[in-house]
Amino acid sequence: MKTSVGFWLLAVLLLAASSFSQAQIVKKYFEDGDTLQLSPQPVSEKITSIVWYCDEYLLAEWVKDLIELRDHISFKGRTNLNTDTGVLEIRDMTAADSGVYSVEINNQVQSQVYKIVEIEDVPQPEVKVTLLCNSTSESCKLVCEGDVNKAGPLEYFWKKDDGEWEQSGQKMEVLNNEETQRVKTFSCRMKNLVSESDSEPIDNPLYQEKTPDCGLCVTLLDAVMRSLAVLAPCWAAVCLWTKRKTLCKCRNTHS
Template sequence: MSAFWTVSAVLLLYFMQNSCARLILAKLGDSVVLHPGQTFDSISAIIWKHNMNIIVESSGTNTTYFRSFIGRCSLDKTTGSLIIKSLTVRDTGHYNAEIDSKILDVIELWVIKPVPKPTVFLECNKEKTLCDLTCKANITSHFGPVRYRWEAGKNVLSRKMKLSLTKENREHSYVCLLLNPFSNSSSDEVPNPIRHYVSGFHPAAVAVPIALLLLTLFAVGGYLRHRKETKQAQTDEAEEAERTAVTLRGKRKNGMSLEALESGPKPSSARRFSSARDLYLQSDDERWVQNNPELRRLSRELREFRLQRDI
């Protein structure tokens, strides 16, 4: 609140210095036109002063600028107006013109800087049933007349520097704004401390248990799925073994039983063959098995199965 009264005191001092002064507010870096306040049919000589110091002097065709105003000012010799460009905070002050030896009214120029970003300070009682939010910033007279505003969403709650909260305040968060005639700036969003305290709600209080529950469900689901797949695989293996056993016991391929494949040739059907390497007996069934790859595979499986069974 002290910053507000500081700015107000500066304004009051300006007006007390000259009750006839015209106040002009201008933004830092902009341009401004200072009009003498009167019109003239013709002008022979012009003098402009800033805080009683001559900054431009014109007589006839000769015009001279002084001090920091060199290169930033121009003079309208028809109206007597002074144009100042690229305004700085040092340009703030009293200006008055003297045209053809006539002293004119004082003009008060106030060059204003954009307001800074405010910071919110929180103070609560021990129970957190009462809290004060204070909007603070390094405010000087260079920022001009500064106003405060507290908002919650689109609602304006206060236009003071301090905002007091009770359990009746149900807003989720608050923002402090600083404003002057040419700019505004807002603070970071501040959560409602009383709402959090009263309700006992905090996002982490819900997020952490939910995350743990999801992880637990995921782990249990993975275990059950693995167990089911393992059991299914064991069942499939048992069924396949059973089907193989049944097939090997009674299945016939191309009119022959597998028992016949393994039993070997019968004496009645034996024939004699000779080759360059050796002499052997081969039945019709044996010859059929050797010429059929599928029967050879089944015969091999039958022998392996019976071997494992006998063991």
């Protein structure tokens, strides 16, 4: 008898583990105070019973002509269940409402479950430069950091000086080349499903202030000298003509 009981207990546990492993887990995120809406998978027949669970606890229940719609535990007065579609709405969500939500329609447990996670606004990030990074390094790594434990899935963006934001990863490697050496500052942006925040710009450790190109100076000076060489005879002719005109006026006056 003991062997038989142990066998069936083991079988039940294995069946439960198999069902969970085959579940389709859908992640959904909410902010504190949000209204959450959960939809069951469509069913072909008319719905006659609905039971929603949060983890292993009963959340909302309805059975046609037998059990009036009711909610339970901490969800009391915060739910709305559509008995035609099975869609569940929960108002004023809090961190305590995080968990795994599942539904049973017409006495059939659905394979799709929801993993509900609270999400917070992203903090203001900070750009940090890895050690041993200076103007002589071949490259440097920048990291966009912040306390993002409850920020959910994140996207990262980077900006050079006052340029456009470009999506990238949390870390960015910059090579020490002529293009990078002209960049004065780097900034990063964090973005999640509900908010975004930008860092303060940091100085580029690879920045090098460029001095005027001597070759260009020589070219400009040569151009100026050539122009003067062309204009000098004209200027001399104008001066000579002006001088002669002045002398002529003087002679006419004395006459």
